Amino acid sequence: MAINLYALNATEVTLTRPAAKPAAYRLDKDKFKNDWESLKNNSDNLLQVSKNVIGCESTLSIEGLANAGELNRNLCNYSSDVFFQKEMPKITTNGGYMVGGVMFSKEELEQCRMVMKTAVDGIGCGIGKNTNIDYKNYAQMGIAASSVRTYAGGNLTEEQAAVVNKAMQEYNQALIDMEKETLDEQGFVDSHRGAISEYYGKEVELDENEIDWMNRFKEELRQTTGKQYAPTQKGITATIQSATNKKLIDGIMDLFSNLDSTDKNAVDAAIKKYGELIKPAREAFGMKADSIGKALEEDRADFKKQIADILLAAQYHATDYRI
Numbered sequence: 001m002a003i004n005l006y007a008l009n010a011t012e013v014t015l016t017r018p019a020a021k022p023a024a025y026r027l028d029k030d031k032f033k034n035d036w037e038s039l040k041n042n043s044d045n046l047l048q049v050s051k052n053v054i055g056c057e058s059t060l061s062i063e064g065l066a067n068a069g070e071l072n073r074n075l076c077n078y079s080s081d082v083f084f085q086k087e088m089p090k091i092t093t094n095g096g097y098m099v100g101g102v103m104f105s106k107e108e109l110e111q112c113r114m115v116m117k118t119a120v121d122g123i124g125c126g127i128g129k130n131t132n133i134d135y136k137n138y139a140q141m142g143i144a145a146s147s148v149r150t151y152a153g154g155n156l157t158e159e160q161a162a163v164v165n166k167a168m169q170e171y172n173q174a175l176i177d178m179e180k181e182t183l184d185e186q187g188f189v190d191s192h193r194g195a196i197s198e199y200y201g202k203e204v205e206l207d208e209n210e211i212d213w214m215n216r217f218k219e220e221l222r223q224t225t226g227k228q229y230a231p232t233q234k235g236i237t238a239t240i241q242s243a244t245n246k247k248l249i250d251g252i253m254d255l256f257s258n259l260d261s262t263d264k265n266a267v268d269a270a271i272k273k274y275g276e277l278i279k280p281a282r283e284a285f286g287m288k289a290d291s292i293g294k295a296l297e298e299d300r301a302d303f304k305k306q307i308a309d310i311l312l313a314a315q316y317h318a319t320d321y322r323i
Contacts, residue, residue: 003079003167003174005127009086077101080167082109083116100163108156111316112164115151118313119144119168122306126175131182132242133175135199135278136299138249140306141172142256147310150261155314179242191239199281201244203237211236241285251277261307271300 076091078099088110089097096103104112120126123140125133148168152161183202191203206214211232218229243249255273260266275296282292 002177003081003084003170005171005174005178008081008084008127080163080170083113083164083167084120084171088113100166102157102159102163104160108160111155111314112152114313114316115310116148116164116168116171119148119306119310120171122302122309123175124302125179127178131179132240133179134241135243135248135252135281136302137175138243138252139256139274139299139303141175142253143259143261143303143306144168144310145172145257146259147261147307151310151314183242188240188242189237191237193239195284196239196286199243199245199248199284200239200241202242203239205235205237206232208234210238243281245281248277248281262311267304267307271303274299 076089076093076098078089078097080100082089082097082099092106093103096105097109098104099109123137123144125131125137145165145168149161149165152164156164186204188202188204191197191201193203211234214232218231221227222229252274255270255277259270278296278299279292282295287295
């Protein structure tokens with residue numbers, strides 16, 4: 001089942017089975033009258049008297065009435081969303097939590113949630129962020145996947161690790177699916193602008209507000225530089241910063257998805273290789289050498305912070321705070 005990014009902040013609703021429909025009881029008056037004296041003298045429990053004289057059409061036993069309206073909570077199997085949701089799940093299964101058919105203890109699930117939520121917080125796209133996915137974001141998605149896999153391999157059973165790794169893959173796929181749906185719904189089309197379209201192949205027609213902003217900006221530039229700029233007209237299109245080169249996307253994802261995030265030398269080597277891979281895309285986007293260098297330094301800082309935050313989250317429950 002795919003992860004629903006829009007529902008991760010929703011509060012879990014637990015349901016209880018409605019109380020059974022009141023059963024119809026039939027009182028045998030003659031039996032009650034004839035047996036009352038002997039029954040009341042010999043019975044220690046009035047319920048026993050009632051059971052002897054009442055014909056019950058319900059299949060419920062008197063002893064079971066107290067639990068008739070409660071939900072059977074022994075088989076609650078959560079989906080992968082539970083790792084990324086705002087709150088811990090409410091329904092336990094035999095004291096633990098079943099996710100994807102595999103049991104996790106409370107502490108195991110709490111720790112997985114902390115690591116995985118930290119991992120996706122470091123991805124610069126998604127709900128409440130930019131829905132367009134740039135090449136840098138694919139690198140962050142790869143870092144999240146590899147870091148979670150490293151944690152799972154060292155702290156969980158093989159079955160638990162499989163569930164956790166699958167959930168991380170599903171989250172990344174949900175980001176990709178959301179971007180595609182957004183681009184389709186908002187009328188983005190393929191662009192044909194030469195080199196830039198090789199790496200950023202989507203464009204959209206500017207609306208009136210965007211055109212007004214562009215013209216105000218050009219006027220400010222004219223006043224500052226003394227140069228004249230042609231006004232932006234209705235019908236003009238603009239390229240968006242959404243990565244579309246599948247070969248480059250796959251190369252970046254493979255580079256970081258297979259990374260050992262605990263190995264500093266491996267991290268530095270991967271970032272260096274990333275800089276080589278991303279350079280042609282940034283040149284096509286119109287960036288100069290100094291700007292490309294600054295962008296790579298920003299990426300390096302963000303990647304290392306994402307990794308450090310995940311490693312810190314992984315150590316949270318392992319730390320002994322006793323004095």
